[in-house]
Amino acid sequence: MKPSAFAYARPRALEEAFALLDKHGENAKLLAGGQSLLASLNMRLAAPEILVDIGAIPGLDGIAVRGQTLVIGARTTHRAIERSEAVAKHAPLLAQAAPHIAHVAIRNAGTLGGSLAMADPAAEWPACCVALQATIVVTSKKGERRVAATDFFKDLYTTALGAGELITAVEIPCVEKGERHAFLELVRRRGDYAIVGLAARARLKGKTLSGVQLVYLGVGVTPVQAKGAMAALEGKTADDAAIRAAQDAIARDLEPNADIYTSAEAKRHLARVLVARAVAALVG
Numbered sequence: 001m002k003p004s005a006f007a008y009a010r011p012r013a014l015e016e017a018f019a020l021l022d023k024h025g026e027n028a029k030l031l032a033g034g035q036s037l038l039a040s041l042n043m044r045l046a047a048p049e050i051l052v053d054i055g056a057i058p059g060l061d062g063i064a065v066r067g068q069t070l071v072i073g074a075r076t077t078h079r080a081i082e083r084s085e086a087v088a089k090h091a092p093l094l095a096q097a098a099p100h101i102a103h104v105a106i107r108n109a110g111t112l113g114g115s116l117a118m119a120d121p122a123a124e125w126p127a128c129c130v131a132l133q134a135t136i137v138v139t140s141k142k143g144e145r146r147v148a149a150t151d152f153f154k155d156l157y158t159t160a161l162g163a164g165e166l167i168t169a170v171e172i173p174c175v176e177k178g179e180r181h182a183f184l185e186l187v188r189r190r191g192d193y194a195i196v197g198l199a200a201r202a203r204l205k206g207k208t209l210s211g212v213q214l215v216y217l218g219v220g221v222t223p224v225q226a227k228g229a230m231a232a233l234e235g236k237t238a239d240d241a242a243i244r245a246a247q248d249a250i251a252r253d254l255e256p257n258a259d260i261y262t263s264a265e266a267k268r269h270l271a272r273v274l275v276a277r278a279v280a281a282l283v284g
């Protein structure tokens with residue numbers, strides 16, 4: 001199908017973008033990499049009057065280390081994150097997750113900000129941002145505000161973004177000594193959205209885990225922190241008993257919905273498989 005007719009603007013400054021969002025309200029859509037938006041226009045799931053392309057606004061892309069924080073511009077592509085030495089060093093979870101996003105052609109165009117704004121529950125970046133306790137920097141004509149990733153994803157494809165706001169950057173605490181990360185997912189075919197995925201992080205002293213984060217994708221309407229399983233592993237030696245306790249807790253933590261391919265029970269089973277693999281990877 002072809003999209004409905006729309007106007008197109010390519011502002012050269014944030015203020016121009018805010019003015020366009022103000023003028024057109026809900027009838028305007030921001031355009032970043034276009035990898036989700038253009039498909040929804042073509043399928044006529046959205047029919048905005050105007051697309052506001054943020055591609056020419058300076059200062060929205062790039063990766064920098066500021067003190068103990070890794071700052072990634074919203075327009076930074078998945079591929080740039082995948083290939084960044086700074087990301088590999090300071091946020092290795094993102095480096096592990098990036099190759100799971102679609103295919104290279106899509107990763108070359110799709111952006112971090114677009115993925116977070118889209119808030120697909122099976123997407124990799126939202127779960128990683130929650131696991132890393134990242135902060136989403138949101139800007140509007142009123143100025144900047146910072147939203148913890150844990151508070152950003154509200155419901156299916158719904159975020160804390162308000163009218164006239166756009167994501168400008170993501171701030172991620174740099175990895176600390178002794179911290180380990182594991183990103184795992186199960187897919188029908190390489191490049192597909194995950195059936196179930198897991199972003200895991202913990203500090204490791206000897207074989208003892210602390211600061212455990214287990215954030216699932218594909219099992220709810222938002223990224224899901226498996227709090228019972230996190231508690232089951234916290235302060236514990238990473239052995240078979242701890243893994244079994246975490247797997248038992250998963251049954252209470254997650255209430256996945258079935259989709260057309262996978263039943264809720266199968267997703268819960270896959271989530272239990274992933275937590276065992278994640279613990280092995282964290283201590284491996």
Ligand SMILES: Cc1cc2nc3c(=O)[nH]c(=O)nc-3n(C[C@H](O)[C@H](O)[C@H](O)COP(=O)(O)OP(=O)(O)OC[C@H]3O[C@@H](n4cnc5c(N)ncnc54)[C@H](O)[C@@H]3O)c2cc1C
Pocket residue numbers: 029030031032033034035036037038039054074075100101102103106109110111112113114115117118122123124125161165166167168191192193194
């Ligand atoms: C075949 C295919 C497979 C895919 N597989 C995966 C996958 O496995 N995992 C995955 O995570 N993604 C997948 N994607 C989606 C892809 O990662 C997109 O790039 C991403 O979801 C959206 O990023 P974008 O920059 O393309 O955003 P766009 O498509 O341009 O925009 C998406 C939405 O975000 C809004 N938006 C964009 N930027 C901002 C901003 N800075 N502030 C506020 N709102 C903004 C737009 O208005 C729009 O509503 C796939 C896409 C395709 C086509």
